[in-house]
Amino acid sequence: MLKGKEVVLGVSGGIAVYKTAELTRLLVKEGANVHVIMTKNAQEFVTPLTFQTLSGNPVSAELFDLSRRSEVKHVSLAEKSDLLVIAPATANIIGKIASGIADDLLTTTVMANRSPIIIAPAMNVLMWENPIVQENIKKLKKLGLKFVEPGTGYLACGYEGKGRLAEPEAILKKIKTLLK
Numbered sequence: 001m002l003k004g005k006e007v008v009l010g011v012s013g014g015i016a017v018y019k020t021a022e023l024t025r026l027l028v029k030e031g032a033n034v035h036v037i038m039t040k041n042a043q044e045f046v047t048p049l050t051f052q053t054l055s056g057n058p059v060s061a062e063l064f065d066l067s068r069r070s071e072v073k074h075v076s077l078a079e080k081s082d083l084l085v086i087a088p089a090t091a092n093i094i095g096k097i098a099s100g101i102a103d104d105l106l107t108t109t110v111m112a113n114r115s116p117i118i119i120a121p122a123m124n125v126l127m128w129e130n131p132i133v134q135e136n137i138k139k140l141k142k143l144g145l146k147f148v149e150p151g152t153g154y155l156a157c158g159y160e161g162k163g164r165l166a167e168p169e170a171i172l173k174k175i176k177t178l179l180k
């Protein structure tokens, strides 16, 4: 179903990063060509090697990368993307995008991107319920970005409530709907 589709998968620094490894596998299984961008903080949770192996493509993380002189990474990734999905999306990355900040490879690629954007937030329930986070989400929804709502239940931080990353299958379903 996703054969020939170029999917840029942004990974930010939340505990749910491990679930994005499964999302990568599902996307590849569906035929998508997956290009993973990790924030610096995401790499504290899972190494790029995991995503490189699962996607079959190099993982990008550096905005200022001198290894490919002929290519400006954030522009080339944005240009080729049929869809950009961020999972997990931290409160921080949501806030940065909502404020128009472009200070790393992921946020700069979002700024240059013209394809549909899906955001799958994941965070502690106290962060999720923070009106600042909710206002940022409201703003991004108004601007046309799509969201996959987090689930409710036991959170890795020991709390109970809303903030669990949506299941990889649910995120895949949203991707398929938008790429139809």
Ligand SMILES: Cc1cc2nc3c(=O)[nH]c(=O)nc-3n(C[C@H](O)[C@H](O)[C@H](O)COP(=O)(O)O)c2cc1C
Binding pocket: 011, 012, 013, 014, 015, 016, 039, 040, 041, 042, 089, 090, 091, 092, 093, 122, 123, 124, 127
């Ligand atoms: C163990 C641990 C787990 C974290 N989990 C989350 C999370 O699930 N969601 C979130 O928004 N922030 C989480 N954070 C905080 C982010 O890592 C922090 O805000 C960071 O600046 C995010 O950077 P990034 O958005 O550039 O990846 C966590 C931090 C730690 C130490």
